[in-house]
Amino acid sequence: MFSWLSDLIDRFIDWVHYRTGIKDIVKEQITEYRVPPKLNKWYSLGGLSLFIFGLQLVTGVLLLAYYVPSTESAFSSIQRIMLEIPYGWLVRLSHAAGSHMMIIIILLHMVSVIFMGSYKKPREMTWLSGCALILLTLAICFTGYLLPWSQLSYWATTVATSIPEPIPVIGPFLVKLVRGGDHINPDTLNRFFALHVIVIPAVMLALVGFHLFLVRVLGISGSPDSKPEDQE
Amino acid sequence: MSDDLKSEVVNTGTNRRRFLQWTLGGLLFGGFVVAANVVLRYLMPTPPRLEKADEVAIPVSQIPPGSSLMLKHQGSPVLAVHTDQGISAFSAVCTHLGCLVKWMPGEKIFYCPCHAGKFDSTGQVVAGPPPEPLHPVKFEIVDDNIIFL
Ligand code: FES
Numbered sequence: 001m002f003s004w005l006s007d008l009i010d011r012f013i014d015w016v017h018y019r020t021g022i023k024d025i026v027k028e029q030i031t032e033y034r035v036p037p038k039l040n041k042w043y044s045l046g047g048l049s050l051f052i053f054g055l056q057l058v059t060g061v062l063l064l065a066y067y068v069p070s071t072e073s074a075f076s077s078i079q080r081i082m083l084e085i086p087y088g089w090l091v092r093l094s095h096a097a098g099s100h101m102m103i104i105i106i107l108l109h110m111v112s113v114i115f116m117g118s119y120k121k122p123r124e125m126t127w128l129s130g131c132a133l134i135l136l137t138l139a140i141c142f143t144g145y146l147l148p149w150s151q152l153s154y155w156a157t158t159v160a161t162s163i164p165e166p167i168p169v170i171g172p173f174l175v176k177l178v179r180g181g182d183h184i185n186p187d188t189l190n191r192f193f194a195l196h197v198i199v200i201p202a203v204m205l206a207l208v209g210f211h212l213f214l215v216r217v218l219g220i221s222g223s224p225d226s227k228p229e230d231q232e
Numbered sequence: 233m234s235d236d237l238k239s240e241v242v243n244t245g246t247n248r249r250r251f252l253q254w255t256l257g258g259l260l261f262g263g264f265v266v267a268a269n270v271v272l273r274y275l276m277p278t279p280p281r282l283e284k285a286d287e288v289a290i291p292v293s294q295i296p297p298g299s300s301l302m303l304k305h306q307g308s309p310v311l312a313v314h315t316d317q318g319i320s321a322f323s324a325v326c327t328h329l330g331c332l333v334k335w336m337p338g339e340k341i342f343y344c345p346c347h348a349g350k351f352d353s354t355g356q357v358v359a360g361p362p363p364e365p366l367h368p369v370k371f372e373i374v375d376d377n378i379i380f381l
Contacts, residue, residue, distance in 0.1 A: 062274060086273040 029216070036222035042112035043220070045105055050208065052102045059095040060197065067147070069193040071186045074149035099141045106134050118221035126214040129207050136204050143196040149189060157192075158184050288380045292373065295319060300335035305380045310369050311335060311342070312378065315353045319378065322355050322366040333366065342366060 017023045066085055068077040081088035110130065113119050119127035146157040161184070164174040180187040288305045290312075295301050300313040302324060311324040313335050322342070324332045331346035341358065342351040349360030356365050370381045 062271065065275060086276070087270045088274060090270060091274055 035220050038223045038225040039220070040223060040225070042108075042116070043223075045109035045112060046215075049102060049105045049109055050212075052098050052105065053204070053208065056095060056098050056102065057201065059091050059098065060201075062091045063095060064197065069147065069189060071149055071189055074147065074189065078148045078150075099144065102137055103134075103141065106137060110134065116221070116224050120221075123214070123218055123221060126211060126218065129211045129214070133204060133207050133211065136200055136207070140196060140200045140204070143192040143200065146184075146189060146192045147196060154184060157188070289377045292319070292376045292378060295378075298337055300337070302332075302334075305369065310380065312371075313353065315340065317353065319371075319373070320353070320355075321369040321371050321378075321380065322351075323369055325367070326362055327357075327364045327366060328360070328362040 013023070063081065066077055066081050066088070068074060078092070081092050113127065113130070142157075142160060146153045161175055161178050164178075165171045167174065176182065178188075179185070180191055288303060290301070290303065295312055295314040297314045297316075300311060302309060302311050304310070309324040309332055310321055311333065312319060312321040322333075324334075326333050326344040326346065326349055328344065328347060328349050331344050333342040333344045333349070333351065335341075336343045340353050342353075342355070344350070344360065344362065347361050349362040350358045351362070351366050352358050354365075355368060357363075372379050372381065
């Protein structure tokens, strides 16, 4: 019925293949990629967190279309997104719910890696880059929480940024460094905004790339269910 | 098994695969269309709240001296009063927690029933928790009509 469409798609793919070798890449990396036997659903969590990360990038860019990072307008721009812009509530709440889901799924991913022993030699660097990624995820959630500039986010950030205060000698210095002053002030909003929308996401993208590169180079670690001879 | 039957079995298998491919493709395409609709409508500029036709104009005679009138302007409540100083108009939203204030003709004050905030006829706070004066609303009087801007 749609054979003309299939033909068109095939011809396009052939055109791209001739110039990039895409079919071989897809065959080696996806359709005929060899994985260890007896993979279970815990193996899906890494891919799932990547999917949510992508969703956060998309909804985050959409929010940037209306959010204004200044102490005068931040809150009213959020109100506008929630009340006036069509589907604004969906975009913003997806971004908020996605941040929670990302933490939960990454934690489950870590737990499965620990219990299946997948962090062991030679996969230490994959594990360490994953550890850096969860810290960055927490940091991006933390910096994002201040951006609505509501009472809740103001005081939550006040409390959280005062955590390093009791550290001897450098504590008060650290607090001042994070806040850009003695208290949360307009400069704090600006630096959190910069961290939230460009610095942390850029570093995370690079680390995700490195993490996935290592997974491909070293192969997927076998499931503890599989017998030793399966591993060969 | 005859050759005929065999080839039919093979054919059924191929058709099932094609069916699944098209179904999956269709579902993905449908999902894409729904998501694209959300994104496009989100990015379209929204029309401004107030069109020219919605302009509020009321005859001055509707607010005789000493009385007040509550009306809706640009989607929010406005309270117009006629005192000895003439006509004035304020947003009826209390600057404390957003209840609606009302005009008390006897005491010549705006009174907020929620936490007993009181404002004088110029909108200044005279008692209670409100942190700032009532927000004035601009208007013009043209041909005995009050036109809210
Ligand atoms: S809301 Fe008006 S006094 Fe509290």
